[in-house]
Amino acid sequence: MTHAAKASQHMGNADDIIPRDIRFGILDNAQRHWLEDDLIKTILIDGLSIFLPEGERFFIRSLKHYGPKLQDRELAAEINGYSVQEAYHTREHEDYNRALVKLGYDVEKMEKPIRQGFEIVKNPLHRLSITCAIEHMTATLSSLTLRHPELLEKAAPAYRRLWMWHALEELEHKAVALDVLNAATPGMSRWTRYWVRVLGMNGTLFPFLALFLRNVPIYARTDGVKTGFRFWGRFFWVTMVAPGYWRRCLPSVLRYYVPGFDPRNSDDQELMRKGREWLANNLPPAPTSSSARPSA
Structure with missing residues (x-):
C-alpha cells in the first residue's frame, strides 16, 4: 500500500468514528x-497507560449493555465503532504495559487497585455515569495533546505516534457515552440526569487522582528515585506551572459540572482534521496490521 493510500485510510469525515488497526511496537x-529524558514528564503519561486496559474494557461493557435497548440505531452503530476503537486501544496499552514490566516497573502492583475499583461497580447506570466522566477526562487530555503537539515533540517516535493516535480517536468518540446516557434515561428529569452525571465525575476524579499519586512512588522507586520534598516540588511545577499539564486541563474538567454540558459545544473539528493529517504523515514505517478486529 502506498503512503498516500495509507493516509486516506485514516482520514474520514469530520464526524466519523474510525477504528484504526495500527500496531505501534512499544514492547519492541x-x-x-x-519524553525529554525526564522521569516526571514520562511518568505523567506512562501512569495513564496503567489505567487504560482495565478502563477501556469497562467502557466497552458499560456502553454495550445499552446498545440493544436503544431506539436510535445510529447511536447503536456509534457504540460499535466506539467499542472497536477502544478494543484496539486496549490491545496497544496492554503491549505498552508489558513494555513497562520489561523495564522493571511493578505494573501489577500499580494496576491491582484500579482493577478492583472497576470490579466493584455493578449497577449499569453507575458504570455508564463513570464512563461518561472518564471519557470527558480523556477527551480533555486528548484536546491538549492535539492542540499542543509540541508537548510531545521530543518524545521517542513510537510513543509519540501512539499517544497522538489515541488522542485523535478519543476526540472522535467523545460524545458517544453522554449520548447513550441521555438516550438510556428518557424518563429521567433533566436535573436528576445532571446529578447522575456529576456524581459519576466526583466518584471518578478523586479516586483517579488518589490512585495516580499512589503509583508515582512505586514507579519512581524502580529508577532509584526517592520521592521526597524536592521530587514532589518539581512534580507540582510540571503539572501545575510549566508546562502545567494538569493546570491546562482544569478549565475543561470543570465545564463538566455546568448544567447542560454538551461535549459538542467544544468544536474540535479542525483539531481532529489536523490530527488525522499528522497521523497520516507519521505512520510507522512498516505497520503490522490485521484485518481481524480484536474482541470488544
Missing part, C-alpha cells in the same frame, strides 16, 4: 524516560 521499543 521499550524505553525509560522516553
Whole structure:
C-alpha cells in the first residue's frame, strides 16, 4: 500500500468514528524516560497507560449493555465503532504495559487497585455515569495533546505516534457515552440526569487522582528515585506551572459540572482534521496490521 493510500485510510469525515488497526511496537521499543529524558514528564503519561486496559474494557461493557435497548440505531452503530476503537486501544496499552514490566516497573502492583475499583461497580447506570466522566477526562487530555503537539515533540517516535493516535480517536468518540446516557434515561428529569452525571465525575476524579499519586512512588522507586520534598516540588511545577499539564486541563474538567454540558459545544473539528493529517504523515514505517478486529 502506498503512503498516500495509507493516509486516506485514516482520514474520514469530520464526524466519523474510525477504528484504526495500527500496531505501534512499544514492547519492541521499550524505553525509560522516553519524553525529554525526564522521569516526571514520562511518568505523567506512562501512569495513564496503567489505567487504560482495565478502563477501556469497562467502557466497552458499560456502553454495550445499552446498545440493544436503544431506539436510535445510529447511536447503536456509534457504540460499535466506539467499542472497536477502544478494543484496539486496549490491545496497544496492554503491549505498552508489558513494555513497562520489561523495564522493571511493578505494573501489577500499580494496576491491582484500579482493577478492583472497576470490579466493584455493578449497577449499569453507575458504570455508564463513570464512563461518561472518564471519557470527558480523556477527551480533555486528548484536546491538549492535539492542540499542543509540541508537548510531545521530543518524545521517542513510537510513543509519540501512539499517544497522538489515541488522542485523535478519543476526540472522535467523545460524545458517544453522554449520548447513550441521555438516550438510556428518557424518563429521567433533566436535573436528576445532571446529578447522575456529576456524581459519576466526583466518584471518578478523586479516586483517579488518589490512585495516580499512589503509583508515582512505586514507579519512581524502580529508577532509584526517592520521592521526597524536592521530587514532589518539581512534580507540582510540571503539572501545575510549566508546562502545567494538569493546570491546562482544569478549565475543561470543570465545564463538566455546568448544567447542560454538551461535549459538542467544544468544536474540535479542525483539531481532529489536523490530527488525522499528522497521523497520516507519521505512520510507522512498516505497520503490522490485521484485518481481524480484536474482541470488544
